[in-house]
Amino acid sequence: MYHQISRLLRAACAYNGADPARNQHLIKVHNYARMIADGEHLDAHTQFVLEAAAVLHDIGIHEAERIHHSSAGQYQQMEGPAVARKILADFPFEQEDIDRICWLIAHHHVYKPIDGIDHQILLEADFLVNAFEEPYTEPQIQQFYETVAATKTGKELLRTHYSS
Ligand SMILES: [Fe+2]
Incomplete structure (x- = not known):
């Protein structure tokens, strides 16, 4: 399965x-x-779907900019699933899994x-990266830590990265 995720990473980068x-x-x-999925001992299938969604979570940005002239989260979430379905058409994924990946893309903000452990982990993973890239302030990180973060591994990563 990891081979498919690796291929999907390359396809998303190429797009x-x-x-x-x-x-x-x-x-x-x-x-x-x-890392969070491993730490939380997700079953292999849930982890596979989560990893695919993580690869494609922001794939709607280009279409959001083209159609709405904005990369705002709401537009990315709106345009992402259609782009993801086109990319995923080249992969041997079950329809049900593609639907869940698209749901996660559409709800990653x-x-x-929070609907399920895959959704929870995607939010935590995206936040861990955005906290550095944006960057977020210490109070913003603290608030996420206290009100949204829920997995033991995600919270540990937040603490070790940002001393929340
Ligand atoms: Fe993101």
Whole structure:
């Protein structure tokens, strides 16, 4: 299965093109998602779907900019699933898994309600990377730590990275 994720990482980077910031973002978010999933002992299938969603979570950015002239989260979430379905058409994924990946893409900025461990981990992985890239302030990180972060591994990573 890891071979498919590795291939998907390359496909997402190829779709983004010469955009190192976005490509490095998706590679980092995927890696954090995998680290948290490993730490939380997810079953292999849930982890596989989560990893695919982490790779593709921001794939709607280019279409959001083209159609809405904005890379705001709400537009990325709106445009991401259609792009993801096109990329995933070249992969032997079950329809049900593609639907879940697209749901996760469409909800990766939704903090309430959190629907499932895959959603929870995707939010934590994206936040761990955005906290550095944006960057977020100490109070913003603290707030996420106290009100959104929930997994033991995600919270540990937040503490070790940002001393929350
Ligand atoms: Fe992201």
